[in-house]
Amino acid sequence: MNEENNLEQPQETLGQALKKRREETGMSLEQLAGALKLSVLQLQRLENDEHELLGPATFVKGYIKSYCRELKIDSQAMLELLPEHVEPAKKSKMQSFSRRTEKEANDSRLMLFSYFILAVIIGSSVFWWWQNSNQNIEEPVTTVMPNQLESSDISPDLAVAAPAEETIIQPEADVPTTSNETQSQVAAQPQTEKADPEHSEVVMHFNEDSWVEIHDGNGDRIAFGVKKAGYIMKVTGPQPFNVVLGKHQVVDITFQGETIDTSHFAKNRLAKFTLPLTE
Incomplete structure (x- = not known):
């Protein structure tokens, strides 16, 4: 037992x-x-x-x-007493491979995130550049007549007062065209119209680029905008004319055939006066 x-x-x-x-x-x-x-x-x-x-x-x-x-x-x-021992080599190898795979996955996620941040930065820079470029392109520069200046050519003192577009209004004389006899009668009366206050004439010769604005005696604006060098402008209408000139020293003015002296106005400033001149 x-x-x-x-x-x-x-x-x-x-x-x-x-x-x-x-x-x-x-x-x-x-x-x-x-x-x-x-x-x-x-x-x-x-x-x-x-x-x-x-x-x-x-x-x-x-x-x-x-x-x-x-x-x-x-x-x-x-x-x-030690039993036959099986070394855990395979297990260690699998663990090592698993850890390496996990590390590679983490590295891949980090790389993708870095690429995303880089793409956002580049996209923002491109958008900022594109927006600024569009703003520069879309700045309005409107011209009606080929001899007008762009707003960038106006001096700083005139840029505030001078809008980008120009309109010149000149009253058209009612001249009948039905017969040669009538046309001859109209052409033969220039001295009479010149003496008429309702048809007073202002002629301006621009030696350099300058901005101008003119209102007639009825308060209608008959000239407005920037005139280029060499341009000759003639306007007619009822007097008195209210005139604003940007560079008066570069403009020769005649009113009803008489030369107007603007030398007493300050340079580099807007000249505001009426025609005929009042003392």
Whole structure:
């Protein structure tokens, strides 16, 4: 019966044997771990027969020898209890591949995010440049007559007063064209119309570019805009004429055939006066 009981009892494992010897010496896991320069977790796995978690068989055997040497027990007898050990090489390899794949995925996400930020910066720069270019192109420069100046050619003092477009209104004389006799009668009466206050004439010769605005005696604006150098402008209408000139010193003026002197007006400033001149 005793022999049968001995056969039925399970054989003591390596971990159980090591733990039993350690407890007999009264040494704790923490004390033994400090003496062997190992972690408590490694010793627990060794005593729990979790050899596959400790690495290759060479490492496990080294842990066992150090364990036995510290407790002064026969290491050879303990090594005989070590089962056939399967090294977790495949598992380590899979873990390494998994970590590398995860690292590559993180790098790819970081690279995509960097590209997105770079694209946003470039897109914003292009949009800003395009918007500024459109603003420069879309600046209104409206001209009615080919001899008018653009607003950029006007001096700073005149830019405030001179709008971009120009309109010249000249009243047309009702001259009948039904017969040659009537046309001859109209042509033969220039002196009479010149003396008529309702048909007074102002002639301006522009030696340089200048801005001008003229209102007749009825308050109608009959000239307005920028005139280029060499332009001769003639306007007629009821007097008095209210005149505003940008560069009066570069404009020769005659009213009803008489030269008008504008030298007493300040240079580089708008000249405002009425024709005929009032003292």
